[in-house]
Amino acid sequence: LSVSDLVKEAFVKIREYDGRIGAYLTLNEEGAMAEAARLDDKLLTNESQGLLFGLPVGIKDNMVTEGLRTTCASQFLSNYDPIYDATVVTKLKQSETVMLGKLNMDEFAMGGSNENSSFHPVRNPWDLSRVPGGSSGGSAAAVAAGEAYFTLGSDTGGSIRQPASYCGVVGLKPTYGRISRYGLVAFASSLDQIGPITKNVEDSAYVLQAIAGHDPKDSTSADVEVPDYLSALTGEVAGLKIAVPKEYLEGIEPQVKAAVLEVLRVLEGLGAVWEEVSLPHTEYAVAAYYLLASSEASSNLSRFDGVRYGVRADNPGNLLDLYYDSRSQGFGPEVKRRIMLGTYALSSGYYDAYYLKAQKVRTLIKQDFDQTFEKFDVILGPTAPTTAFPLGSQIDDPLTMYLNDILTIPVSLAGVPALSVPCGFADGLPVGLQIIGKPFDESTILRVAHAYE
Ligand code: GLN
Numbered sequence: 001l002s003v004s005d006l007v008k009e010a011f012v013k014i015r016e017y018d019g020r021i022g023a024y025l026t027l028n029e030e031g032a033m034a035e036a037a038r039l040d041d042k043l044l045t046n047e048s049q050g051l052l053f054g055l056p057v058g059i060k061d062n063m064v065t066e067g068l069r070t071t072c073a074s075q076f077l078s079n080y081d082p083i084y085d086a087t088v089v090t091k092l093k094q095s096e097t098v099m100l101g102k103l104n105m106d107e108f109a110m111g112g113s114n115e116n117s118s119f120h121p122v123r124n125p126w127d128l129s130r131v132p133g134g135s136s137g138g139s140a141a142a143v144a145a146g147e148a149y150f151t152l153g154s155d156t157g158g159s160i161r162q163p164a165s166y167c168g169v170v171g172l173k174p175t176y177g178r179i180s181r182y183g184l185v186a187f188a189s190s191l192d193q194i195g196p197i198t199k200n201v202e203d204s205a206y207v208l209q210a211i212a213g214h215d216p217k218d219s220t221s222a223d224v225e226v227p228d229y230l231s232a233l234t235g236e237v238a239g240l241k242i243a244v245p246k247e248y249l250e251g252i253e254p255q256v257k258a259a260v261l262e263v264l265r266v267l268e269g270l271g272a273v274w275e276e277v278s279l280p281h282t283e284y285a286v287a288a289y290y291l292l293a294s295s296e297a298s299s300n301l302s303r304f305d306g307v308r309y310g311v312r313a314d315n316p317g318n319l320l321d322l323y324y325d326s327r328s329q330g331f332g333p334e335v336k337r338r339i340m341l342g343t344y345a346l347s348s349g350y351y352d353a354y355y356l357k358a359q360k361v362r363t364l365i366k367q368d369f370d371q372t373f374e375k376f377d378v379i380l381g382p383t384a385p386t387t388a389f390p391l392g393s394q395i396d397d398p399l400t401m402y403l404n405d406i407l408t409i410p411v412s413l414a415g416v417p418a419l420s421v422p423c424g425f426a427d428g429l430p431v432g433l434q435i436i437g438k439p440f441d442e443s444t445i446l447r448v449a450h451a452y453e
Contacts, residue, residue, distance in 0.1 A: 020128055022138070058138075060138065076330030136155070154193065167388075170197070173419070175440045175442065288362055288365070294342035368410075380448075
């Protein structure tokens with residue numbers, strides 16, 4: 001099988017399924033075929049091959065790709081062709097993957113169902129009447145449908161893990177700082193992380209290996225050694241200490257809870273031990289997150305002014321109108337809601353009551369995790385309280401939509417790594433297990449997921 005065959009096959013699948021699923025926003029067919037031909041030539045010589053040689057990939061459309069349209073699923077950037085590659089894209093090129101195209105998402109990564117894309121929604125490959133989750137819904141659906149070998153997503157409050165859970169694939173949100181975000185369009189800078197979405201845990205380890213590491217172009221990327229993730233996949237969990245927060249089993253769909261308890265039984269059979277614990281500040285996480293993430297978003301998105309990037313409103317009367325009209329026309333309703341909420345929370349007179357308070361809550365949540373990890377190796381629970389819900393069922397109710405993230409948001413606030421791995425089905429829909437690890441200990445969560453898988 002040549003790389004060209006592999007890439008051709010991916011485009012055949014995209015043509016066959018994507019009219020119904022809607023995972024892609026931009027295809028890179030010509031570029032991909034040229035790259036595949038180059039890699040096939042290389043196969044003939046005996047040159048050394050990159051770690052991910054020949055694998056066809058898709059990238060969430062909030063990572064910039066030189067010369068390939070990058071929209072963040074927003075009308076604002078519907079005409080934006082970046083002049084450089086994000087560091088993760090450079091690294092994927094160095095590992096000799098083939099870029100198939102850019103994947104649909106909630107506009108500027110704000111959402112949990114992919115219905116906030118300003119182009120079209122994504123549908124769940126397991127049941128086309130249901131959402132794939134979000135905001136990396138295109139990235140998860142593409143892997144589930146075989147429209148890419150693997151993809152990259154971004155996760156601010158759950159956007160890799162929750163769609164991975166709804167689509168029955170593996171999604172990893174690494175430790176904050178593990179992967180460079182240079183070239184990732186910022187949503188909430190103290191939370192955003194890039195990570196792989198793959199069919200299985202071994203692939204997740206491979207992709208993480210290829211994209212992790214310090215990057216001088218991103219001052220928040222950590223100068224921490226990158227271990228050999230593949231050698232971590234030993235199948236061994238004997239003696240492993242697992243904490244199960246009781247807050248993560250409350251208010252969960254009974255079949256989801258049953259699937260997670262079954263995993264604990266399996267892991268126990270392999271020699272792991274588990275204990276119920278409490279992360280007492282869990283109930284404040286969603287409120288704190290929506291204040292902090294929206295505050296940061298309101299600041300980050302001020303760069304979209306109709307002058308520097310993307311679409312500019314026609315015939316503005318003066319400079320202020322240019323900003324006003326471009327932003328009114330460019331941003332969709334959810335993005336505007338967050339900018340308004342964030343601007344309010346940061347305004348003088350309200351800053352102490354909202355933003356500062358939320359920061360203090362964040363510290364308490366981080367301490368819950370720190371204390372638990374003094375005694376345990378991993379924390380385990382469901383990724384989301386339910387399975388994928390029907391399209392349209394929550395879109396008019398932002399608060400219900402926000403509460404879907406109750407199990408992924410605390411992890412994001414604490415900055416620790418977590419992985420969602422499929423752990424069975426409820427009424428024919430995939431259920432995801434969330435495995436949470438110590439800072440920079442992706443190896444252990446990959447090992448546990450691999451042993452279970
Ligand atoms: N659903 C969450 C939100 O809307 C998380 C999004 C994300 O992780 N990008 O903010």
